[in-house]
Amino acid sequence: MEQYRALNVAIVGGGPGCKAIMEMIFAEKLSQLRMKLIGVASIDPQAVGYLYAQEKGVFTTQDYRDLYKLKDLNIIIELTGRPEVASEIFRTKPEHVRLMDHVAARLFWDIFQTEEEMMEERSRVEEVLRQSEEKYKTLVDSSLSGIFIHQDGKYVFVNDRFAEMHGFQTEELFGKDPLALIHPDEREGLKEVAAKRLKGEVVPQRYVVRRLRKDGKTVWCEMMATVIEYEGRPAVMGNMTDISEHKRTEDALRKSEDKYGTLVEHSLTGIYIDQGGKIVFANNKFAEIYGYSRDELIGMDPRKLVHPEDRPLTNDIRTKRLKGEEAPSEYEARGLKKSGEAVWIARRNTAMEYEGELAILGNIADITERKQAEERLRDSEARLRTILNSVHAGIIVIDPETRTIVDVNPVAAQMVGAPKEEIVGKVCHKYVCPAEEGHCPIADLGQTVDNAERVLLTASGKSIAILKTVTSVTLGGRHHLLESFLDITELKRAQERLRDSQERYRIVLEASPDPVVVYDMEGQCTYLNPAFTRVFGWTQEELLGKKVGYVPEQNWPETQMMIDKVLAGESFSGIESRRYTKAGEILDVSISAAIYVSREAVPIGSVHVLRDITDQKRVEEALQKAHDELEQRVEERTAKLARTTEQLKQELTERKRAEEALRVAHKALAKKAADLEAVNEELSEYTYVVSHDLGAPLRAIHNYADFLREDLEDTLGGEQKTYLDNIDHAVHQGEELVEDLLELSRVGKGSGPTEGIDMGPFLEKLVVHLDLSRDVDVVIGDEWPTIEAEPTLLRQIFQNLIGNAVKFNSSAPKRVEMGWLPVNQQHCEIFVRDNGIGIEPRHHEQIFQVFQRLHTRAEYEGTGLGLAIVKKATGKLHGSVRVESKPGEGSTFFVTLPKTHEEG
Numbered sequence: 018m019e020q021y022r023a024l025n026v027a028i029v030g031g032g033p034g035c036k037a038i039m040e041m042i043f044a045e046k047l048s049q050l051r052m053k054l055i056g057v058a059s060i061d062p063q064a065v066g067y068l069y070a071q072e073k074g075v076f077t078t079q080d081y082r083d084l085y086k087l088k089d090l091n092i093i094i095e096l097t098g099r100p101e102v103a104s105e106i107f108r109t110k111p112e113h114v115r116l117m118d119h120v121a122a123r124l125f126w127d128i129f130q131t132e133e134e135m136m137e138e139r140s141r142v143e144e145v146l147r148q149s150e151e152k153y154k155t156l157v158d159s160s161l162s163g164i165f166i167h168q169d170g171k172y173v174f175v176n177d178r179f180a181e182m183h184g185f186q187t188e189e190l191f192g193k194d195p196l197a198l199i200h201p202d203e204r205e206g207l208k209e210v211a212a213k214r215l216k217g218e219v220v221p222q223r224y225v226v227r228r229l230r231k232d233g234k235t236v237w238c239e240m241m242a243t244v245i246e247y248e249g250r251p252a253v254m255g256n257m258t259d260i261s262e263h264k265r266t267e268d269a270l271r272k273s274e275d276k277y278g279t280l281v282e283h284s285l286t287g288i289y290i291d292q293g294g295k296i297v298f299a300n301n302k303f304a305e306i307y308g309y310s311r312d313e314l315i316g317m318d319p320r321k322l323v324h325p326e327d328r329p330l331t332n333d334i335r336t337k338r339l340k341g342e343e344a345p346s347e348y349e350a351r352g353l354k355k356s357g358e359a360v361w362i363a364r365r366n367t368a369m370e371y372e373g374e375l376a377i378l379g380n381i382a383d384i385t386e387r388k389q390a391e392e393r394l395r396d397s398e399a400r401l402r403t404i405l406n407s408v409h410a411g412i413i414v415i416d417p418e419t420r421t422i423v424d425v426n427p428v429a430a431q432m433v434g435a436p437k438e439e440i441v442g443k444v445c446h447k448y449v450c451p452a453e454e455g456h457c458p459i460a461d462l463g464q465t466v467d468n469a470e471r472v473l474l475t476a477s478g479k480s481i482a483i484l485k486t487v488t489s490v491t492l493g494g495r496h497h498l499l500e501s502f503l504d505i506t507e508l509k510r511a512q513e514r515l516r517d518s519q520e521r522y523r524i525v526l527e528a529s530p531d532p533v534v535v536y537d538m539e540g541q542c543t544y545l546n547p548a549f550t551r552v553f554g555w556t557q558e559e560l561l562g563k564k565v566g567y568v569p570e571q572n573w574p575e576t577q578m579m580i581d582k583v584l585a586g587e588s589f590s591g592i593e594s595r596r597y598t599k600a601g602e603i604l605d606v607s608i609s610a611a612i613y614v615s616r617e618a619v620p621i622g623s624v625h626v627l628r629d630i631t632d633q634k635r636v637e638e639a640l641q642k643a644h645d646e647l648e649q650r651v652e653e654r655t656a657k658l659a660r661t662t663e664q665l666k667q668e669l670t671e672r673k674r675a676e677e678a679l680r681v682a683h684k685a686l687a688k689k690a691a692d693l694e695a696v697n698e699e700l701s702e703y704t705y706v707v708s709h710d711l712g713a714p715l716r717a718i719h720n721y722a723d724f725l726r727e728d729l730e731d732t733l734g735g736e737q738k739t740y741l742d743n744i745d746h747a748v749h750q751g752e753e754l755v756e757d758l759l760e761l762s763r764v765g766k767g768s769g770p771t772e773g774i775d776m777g778p779f780l781e782k783l784v785v786h787l788d789l790s791r792d793v794d795v796v797i798g799d800e801w802p803t804i805e806a807e808p809t810l811l812r813q814i815f816q817n818l819i820g821n822a823v824k825f826n827s828s829a830p831k832r833v834e835m836g837w838l839p840v841n842q843q844h845c846e847i848f849v850r851d852n853g854i855g856i857e858p859r860h861h862e863q864i865f866q867v868f869q870r871l872h873t874r875a876e877y878e879g880t881g882l883g884l885a886i887v888k889k890a891t892g893k894l895h896g897s898v899r900v901e902s903k904p905g906e907g908s909t910f911f912v913t914l915p916k917t918h919e920e921g
Contacts, residue, residue, distance in 0.1 A: 023051040027084040028066070029106065030096030030119075031059025035066025038094070038126065043073065056084045081106060090114050094122050107347070115346040115365070141262075162256035163238075166247055167195045173247065182238070182259050184231035200227035200235055214244055215251055225260065237264045285382075290369075291319045291335075292376035306362070306383045308355035319379075324351035324359050331364075338368050338377060349384065361388040400730075408501075408723055411473075411483075414490075415445045415498040422448070423497065432504060435476035445500075448474050473502065482506050488728065532627040538584070538620060540564050552629055554599030567597040579608065586620045587866070588612055596627070605634040640679050647672050774808060776847065777801035780835055783815055793823055798836035802845050805917045810890040814898075817883040818849040818910050825908075826853035843915055844896075850909040856902040865898070887912075 026042070028035050035057065042052045057070035058081035070077050076087065081102075084093060093110060094117045095103045103118045110116060163179030165172055171192050180187045183198055195211075196204050203226055213220045223241045230236055242255035287303030289296055299314040307314070307322055323331045327350040337344035352362040365380040405412055411429030413422055422445055430437045433448050440448065473481040483502040490499045526533055532549035536542060542560045550556050553567065568576050572595045582589050590609040597603055607628045612620045650671065726733070726741050733741070777797065784795050804811075815835075822833045834850040856864065865888040887910075891898045895915055902908035 023053045024091045025055045025087070025089050026052045026092045026094060027056035027058070027087060027090055028054070028070075028094045028096060029058045029081045029084070029102065030098075031057055031061060031064030031067030031070070032096065033065055034096045034122070034126070035059070035064070036069045038096075038122070039066065039069060039073070039075075055090065056087050058084055082109065085109075085111055085114070092117055095119055096122055112345045112348070113343065115367070162258045164254070164256045165190075165195075166245070166252050166254045168247055168250060168252035170194055170196075173252065179257070182230075182236060182257070183228065184234075189231075198228050200229060203227055211242075211253060214242065214253065217244070228257075237261045287379075287381040287383075289314075289319070289379045289381070290371055290376050291379060292371055292374060294318055294320075297371070297376070303381065306354075306360065306381065307352065308358075313355075322352055324353050327351045334366075335377065338366060339375065341368070352381075361385045404723060404727060410501045410503050410723075413440075413445065413448075413500045413502075414492065415500060417496060417498050420444050420446065429502075432473060432481065433475055434479075439476070470505070471502070473504075482509060484508075529626075532629075534560075534565065534625050534627070535622060536583075536625065537622045540580070543622065549627070552598070552604070552627075553596070569595050569597060569603060572596075579610065583610060583612060583620075583623045586612055586614075588623075593630070604629050605631045643678065771805050771807050773803050773805050774811060775801060775803050776837065779808075779811065780815060783812060784819065787816065787819060789819075789823060792829065793831045793833060795819075796832070796834045798834075801837060802839075802916060804845070804914055806894050806914065810894050813890045814887050814894075814912060815847075815849065817887050818912075821883055822849060822851035822853060822908070826851055828852045840913060843917070844913055845916060846911050846913045848909050848911045850907065852907040855904040855906050856900065856908055857904055858902075861900050861902070864900070 028038065039054055039057075042054050054070075054073075054075055056076040056078070057067060058078050059067040060079055061067065062077075062079060067077055078084065081093075084090065090111075091113075092115045093106060095106055096119050097103075098119045103116065107116050163182045164174075164176045165179050166174040172190050172195060175187055175190045177187055180190055183190070196208060199207055207226060210220050222243060223239070225237065225239050227235050228238050237260050238257040239260045240255055240257040242253050245252055245254045247254070285302065287306045288298075288300045289303045290298040296314050296317050296319050299311055301311065304311045304314055309317075320328055320332065330348075331350055334344045334348065346367055347363070347365045349361060349363050352360045354360055361384045363382045363384045367378050369376055369378045371378075405424075405426040408426065409428060411432045412426040413429050414424040415421070416423050422441055422443055425433075425437050425440050427437075430440060433440055469485055471483055471485045473483045475481060482505050484505045485500060485502040488499045488501075490497050526546045529546055529548055532552045533544075533546040534542060534549055535544035541562055542565055543562075545555070545557055545560060555565070575592055575594050579589060579592060579594075588611045592608050594606055594608060595603050596606050607630050608625060610623050610625045612623050615621045726738075729737070777799070780797055780801075784797070789795065819833060819835075823831055832852045835848070836850075837845050837847045840846050865884045888898055891912055891914070897913045898910060899913075900908055900910050
């Protein structure tokens with residue numbers, strides 16, 4: 018049989034078991050497996066095994082990981098009995114080192130003990146044989162057997178060993194019936210055999226029989242008998258060996274085999290033997306893991322149980338192991354169940370001799386759940402780190418025992434104004450919620466904090482008002498406090514501004530000379546100002562929650578058009594119609610309306626401003642009538658030109674008087690138009706404040722949704738995750754809408770002074786700032802003009818045009834070209850051309866209106882305000898914008914601007 022080199026062994030655990038195994042190894046009592054002890058690790062340097070190893074000059078350490086550095090280490094025997102220690106060793110050990118856990122070590126210990134007992138028994142038998150040889154050398158030579166001769170049913174000769182085996186003196190057995198020393202259960206059978214033997218019939222010469230001692234005890238003997246001639250007559254001579262110890266050893270061995278067979282069959286891991294490319298043994302757990310019966314597995318090629326993608330790996334390791342080459346004894350690979358399902362398997366294999374031939378002993382464990390758990394843990398950790406790094410709230414993790422900060426996210430570090438390395442390890446009171454030592458509201462006083470206002474101290478000593486939430490979490494098996502907080506300085510200022518704004522606009526609405534009425538999307542009245550009551554006669558108590566029925570029948574066409582615009586989410590201005598008063602009087606009115614939306618950017622109502630233009634209409638009618646009369650008179654005077662010059666002068670005087678009246682009427686009309694413009698400006702300011710203040714609750718909803726997702730991550734169902742994803746998406750859309758509304762309302766407000774801007778460098782810097790993706794090719798022309806304009810308005814115009822050129826573009830690569838053309842000495846025309854999807858000509862005017870979208874959000878992101886911002890900003894610069902485009906042929910937007918501010 019092939020001689021294997023000694024295995025280099027290290028032991029983890031320095032208790033009595035460690036010492037016992039070391040004694041076995043040093044004494045070389047295990048003949049079947051040669052081992053060399055090269056290291057011992059124990060956390061207790063006073064352990065008996067640890068001290069024994071030092072006495073023997075073996076390498077010792079208190080950190081088992083130092084064992085990995087030992088040269089040519091083959092096996093680590095783990096004797097601590099702690100699963101977490103075995104698991105950690107298995108995870109961190111070098112691939113070429115095998116691990117024998119404490120259960121396997123106990124199995125080897127039992128084998129050591131059994132072999133030691135058998136060696137002791139052999140030594141005892143050998144000693145008895147030697148003494149027997151010396152005492153009876155001339156009679157039995159080298160036999161330890163008892164020798165007898167019986168004749169005519171009586172013993173005629175016995176040796177001392179025979180007498181000793183039966184507990185008699187030699188003299189006591191002479192003349193004794195041989196059957197008297199046979200166990201009663203076997204007497205009849207042996208009596209019949211003896212009779213046949215004396216008759217010369219063929220009977221077994223060697224057999225095992227139970228015999229009786231003098232004290233009545235039973236001994237097991239192996240006998241061999243034959244017919245001889247003794248003193249001239251037939252007799253039976255035999256010799257026997259007491260095999261009672263052997264029988265006991267066999268029983269012990271059988272029990273040991275039964276015990277270890279039970280251990281194998283009830284093992285929590287699968288065990289199999291691969292010999293000649295076939296499975297020749299498999300335990301129940303092995304069959305259970307792969308979903309086969311044991312009968313189906315016997316004779317099967319084990320490679321059939323390996324996932325196709327992992328077969329090259331397992332085949333290579335198997336080939337190396339059978340050739341005696343270096344190969345990992347432990348590794349992981351996917352298995353294939355009978356159902357075709359893939360499972361992750363941890364394998365421990367070793368070459369062995371089985372029934373005289375080379376084979377592979379394999380030990381497997383199904384680690385699919387562990388793999389899935391590890392994958393979930395990696396995903397969870399990555400997701401947690403991503404959330405911490407991307408969430409817009411500051412987050413600090415605190416050790417409640419030491420009151421020290423163990424982690425912060427980038428937002429928290431930015432708010433504190435110090436790098437993470439300076440914050441971690443500091444006492445939390447240095448930054449968050451200053452309190453005296455021992456008086457922490459959470460860790461010391463047992464309070465809970467949920468959306469409580471606290472103070473954050475920055476690195477520079479500045480105090481910032483924050484809204485803080487504290488949650489208990491377990492990280493790395495230890496209790497921690499997770500503190501999340503938001504800077505509410507702007508929120509407090511915004512709340513104050515909102516209160517001021519609400520009061521200001523309430524005063525504006527209450528003091529407005531024009532009637533104002535607010536409807537929901539069902540057309541029911543939700544507000545009307547005093548001017549509405551003064552002009553139309555109805556009070557709030559009469560109309561709130563009702564539809565206002567004051568439209569004359571003949572004015573329904575334009576009224577229906579206004580309703581359709583509101584339902585479509587549009588605004589309008591200066592549409593003329595007529596309305597009844599409560600008293601039944603019909604008034605001419607000019608109506609302007611603006612929609613207002615919910616947090617989800619859904620229109621929920623509209624604000625209508627009505628201006629009584631009845632007097633204006635009467636003046637216009639009077640002017641028209643005067644004009645008509647004047648024309649008639651002019652015609653009459655022309656026909657009668659010859660009558661008198663005095664009459665002509667009178668007519669001219671009348672005409673001048675009428676023109677003066679017309680000029681006065683136009684002046685009054687211009688004043689009313691200016692008043693309407695002021696009201697519209699107030700509405701724009703109102704839109705800015707409302708849009709700005711909507712940002713804070715949207716951010717809060719975003720943060721709380723993230724907190725829910727983090728706290729309920731392990732319990733969320735698929736549908737619940739979908740709800741949270743929809744919340745995130747809706748909040749994101751709302752934030753985009755708020756930002757665009759703010760930008761729209763800011764256009765032209767708070768603008769700085771105009772300045773001369775070289776458009777070439779200006780556009781190049783803008784493109785760099787936009788940080789476009791690599792698949793966008795931007796071409797900017799040469800020799801640009803200098804324009805006197807306000808930089809912020811120019812940035813709003815071209816930032817939106819370039820962004821749209823990239824967004825609505827599916828070409829590869831995407832191309833954006835910018836250039837300019839002279840219009841006249843005072844104006845130039847700058848164009849932005851793309852190779853995008855293009856626009857139907859019938860939509861060229863529509864796209865510049867507020868909230869006008871030609872595509873759904875699922876197709877292209879956005880709020881529909883970009884081009885409205887462009888148009889408004891262009892108008893503020895006294896310019897204009899137009900588009901030339903066809904579907905599939907890209908678009909070119911032309912922005913016409915004055916070169917100087919005065920000329921514009």
